[in-house]
Amino acid sequence: MDSCNDKIKELYQSGDWRGIVQLFENGFCDEKLLWFQPDLDGIDFLEKSLATLGVKGISSIGCGTGLLEWIINSSTGLPVKGYEIDQDWWESRYSPPKFWNAIECINPATIPQLNPQFALLFCYFNNSKAFEAYLDSFTGDCVILVGPDEKNKNRYCDPQPFQLKESECWRIHAVWRTKFLEAIVIYRKFAC
Numbered sequence: 001m002d003s004c005n006d007k008i009k010e011l012y013q014s015g016d017w018r019g020i021v022q023l024f025e026n027g028f029c030d031e032k033l034l035w036f037q038p039d040l041d042g043i044d045f046l047e048k049s050l051a052t053l054g055v056k057g058i059s060s061i062g063c064g065t066g067l068l069e070w071i072i073n074s075s076t077g078l079p080v081k082g083y084e085i086d087q088d089w090w091e092s093r094y095s096p097p098k099f100w101n102a103i104e105c106i107n108p109a110t111i112p113q114l115n116p117q118f119a120l121l122f123c124y125f126n127n128s129k130a131f132e133a134y135l136d137s138f139t140g141d142c143v144i145l146v147g148p149d150e151k152n153k154n155r156y157c158d159p160q161p162f163q164l165k166e167s168e169c170w171r172i173h174a175v176w177r178t179k180f181l182e183a184i185v186i187y188r189k190f191a192c
Helices: 002-013 017-025 040-053 067-076 128-137
Strands: 057-061 080-084 103-105 118-123 142-148 170-177 182-189
Touching (some): 002 017, 040 170, 057 128, 118 128
Antiparallel strands (some): 142 182, 170 182
């Protein structure tokens, strides 16, 4: 496992986001670095879907190490702003490496000012109450939920990727499913 982590760091330092995604496509998985196992087609799907919607960037809530955010920025050119809590943990010697510099550690009781032209991204998020608060305060029209698809009984997140499919305000714009039984679900807000 350490050799894969070293390989990811090496690829990151050389700017090779495709090489990192290919490691994940080949079955590498280390939740300390990234819960989601991206694939090249899924990254391409994300880029094209966001371009179609005219999204100008991404606000990623609970971004962890920022590896996915770095991959998204490197592949799409879109600006990405990450948000995390518990700054002491992320600055401790026990935390995993950080791959994205545009991460702001915030007070969990305060929702940051979110750019309405950015999509709101939740990747393997695990706090439905906080999710609802972010959704209520978000004035933009694009939300991305990433996590296990309906067939995946081994992994969990809250909200689940398809949680908004019954919403009066949100409609599924596009879905990408990976071979690892994960999904990227892009929602578009409608008048409600």
